[in-house]
Amino acid sequence: MLQRCIQNGDHLTGRAHHCAILKTGNCLDLFAHNVLLNLYVNGKSLTDARKVFDEMPERNTISWTALVDSYSVSGLVDCARRAFDGILCKDMVSWTGMVACYAENSCFLESFQVFSDMRRIGFRPNHFTLAAVLKACVGLEAFDLAKGLHGCALKTETTYDKNTVVGNALIDMYAKCGSIKDARLVFNGLTKNDEVSWNAMISGYSMHGLGGEALKVFDMMQETDVRPNQMTFVGVLSACSNGGLLSKGEAYFKSMIHDHGIEPCVEHYSCMVWLLGRLGHLDRALKLIKEMPFEPSLMAWRALLGACVIHNDVEIGKLCAKHILEIDPQDESTHVLLSNMYARTRRWANVATVRRSMKTKGLNKEPGLSWIENQGTVHYFTVDDASHPDKKMIYGMLEWLNMKTRQESYSPDRNAVLRDIEDDQKERHLWVHSERLALAFGLIKTPSGSSPIRIIKNLRICADCHAVMKLISKIVKRDIIVRDMNRFHHFENGLCSCGDYW
Numbered sequence: 001m002l003q004r005c006i007q008n009g010d011h012l013t014g015r016a017h018h019c020a021i022l023k024t025g026n027c028l029d030l031f032a033h034n035v036l037l038n039l040y041v042n043g044k045s046l047t048d049a050r051k052v053f054d055e056m057p058e059r060n061t062i063s064w065t066a067l068v069d070s071y072s073v074s075g076l077v078d079c080a081r082r083a084f085d086g087i088l089c090k091d092m093v094s095w096t097g098m099v100a101c102y103a104e105n106s107c108f109l110e111s112f113q114v115f116s117d118m119r120r121i122g123f124r125p126n127h128f129t130l131a132a133v134l135k136a137c138v139g140l141e142a143f144d145l146a147k148g149l150h151g152c153a154l155k156t157e158t159t160y161d162k163n164t165v166v167g168n169a170l171i172d173m174y175a176k177c178g179s180i181k182d183a184r185l186v187f188n189g190l191t192k193n194d195e196v197s198w199n200a201m202i203s204g205y206s207m208h209g210l211g212g213e214a215l216k217v218f219d220m221m222q223e224t225d226v227r228p229n230q231m232t233f234v235g236v237l238s239a240c241s242n243g244g245l246l247s248k249g250e251a252y253f254k255s256m257i258h259d260h261g262i263e264p265c266v267e268h269y270s271c272m273v274w275l276l277g278r279l280g281h282l283d284r285a286l287k288l289i290k291e292m293p294f295e296p297s298l299m300a301w302r303a304l305l306g307a308c309v310i311h312n313d314v315e316i317g318k319l320c321a322k323h324i325l326e327i328d329p330q331d332e333s334t335h336v337l338l339s340n341m342y343a344r345t346r347r348w349a350n351v352a353t354v355r356r357s358m359k360t361k362g363l364n365k366e367p368g369l370s371w372i373e374n375q376g377t378v379h380y381f382t383v384d385d386a387s388h389p390d391k392k393m394i395y396g397m398l399e400w401l402n403m404k405t406r407q408e409s410y411s412p413d414r415n416a417v418l419r420d421i422e423d424d425q426k427e428r429h430l431w432v433h434s435e436r437l438a439l440a441f442g443l444i445k446t447p448s449g450s451s452p453i454r455i456i457k458n459l460r461i462c463a464d465c466h467a468v469m470k471l472i473s474k475i476v477k478r479d480i481i482v483r484d485m486n487r488f489h490h491f492e493n494g495l496c497s498c499g500d501y502w
Helices: 002-008 011-024 030-042 046-055 061-073 077-085 092-104 108-120 127-140 143-155 164-176 180-189 195-207 211-222 230-243 246-258 266-278 282-290 298-311 314-327 332-344 348-360 391-407 423-431 434-445 463-475
Strands: 369-374 377-382 453-457 480-483 488-492
Touching: 061 077, 061 092, 077 092, 092 108, 092 127, 108 127, 127 143, 127 164, 143 164, 164 180, 164 195, 180 195, 195 211, 195 230, 211 230, 230 246, 230 266, 246 266, 266 282, 266 298, 282 298, 282 314, 298 314, 298 332, 314 332, 332 348, 369 434, 377 434, 391 434, 391 463, 434 453, 434 463, 463 480, 463 488
Parallel strands: 453 480
Antiparallel strands: 369 377, 369 453, 480 488
């Protein structure tokens, strides 16, 4: 009876059965106790799960693993680790539970370390273990490690082409690590695609700025027996907003409601706000926010504020910032966007006011940071960074790149520097942006003709760096992939996959 409650997700009925058992005074054996423990773990009731565990006269590996899962769901990673360490005879389920616990709670390095420990003592990962550790690799943005795990998946008894769990994890990993072609190869190789497979492929194309490909995959999905869900349309509408496909975006938004019976949520409305706002339809975007059937979210207001910064609309931008700061006065990104908007319109007094406000509130602007992986080691760079051991070679490479780009008629976009300084200072400031330092390092350390140079940046890439990356990809004949806070940019032979729309 309790097993059926777990399978049906009927935790209230399961609790009622537990109460009935207690009233009869019947003693439960180890198997029944473990079923009861899993009932409360699946119902996310940590207190009840812990109570059952503490009252068990005997425990086995299943009991301890269930406790690890319970702590994991509650985000209590240290407690989960202590429970895991208490398991005397760890089995594959125990190891997988700990790998997944760390990965689900963004402790990506720890997840990979547990996975390595598991393999070192002779355990062979199953498809659930591989799916969990692949998520950790995405969090670490460790593409080389992830590719190694793909090889590991190929050697397992249940290969990814027949196992959708691993296949979906590989699609997600490749898309988020910047190799959308590999993601599509895995997708095409799956024996059966479920809704997770389709959604991962659609979202992957969207984040790579390939809106047309995302919509083609959506069309293919509709020819199968897999029905689109809310996440499907988040990917579809993101593809439209990232590609500036207004008419298609509006059509899909209506179709989602009328043809598929899916009520729009915050994410869907935010996609539409960004789609309208990015194209300059700021009044329409504001109207859509006001017409939402629920309280406008921070996500929607931030989307419109970002569009206002791009289009220099100070009035609507101020309104967006007002709404955001009423909800979250400590929102650092809003202060930064507001300051950038004033700087773009050369309202330096307003910039100073915003910065004073940030100082009063104890807020600091997140510094620009870029990183690149080389031979298993991740190298980090900040603006004007002089801390790297290879700094002389890096800055020498930057000087050479500066000379070569100017020979290609490059002219610095001084408007990309949102500071009140002289033009010559602005030009130098542009050339020491963190992503350029990472690129110079990548060009030095990786041989020509090898795999693409992959750079991650925590903020949005500026217009001048975007232009420079395009030119350099043509000059050095190398593919460059930059993932900023919003999307991927694939620079190849002087062009970018975003079509200069981001």
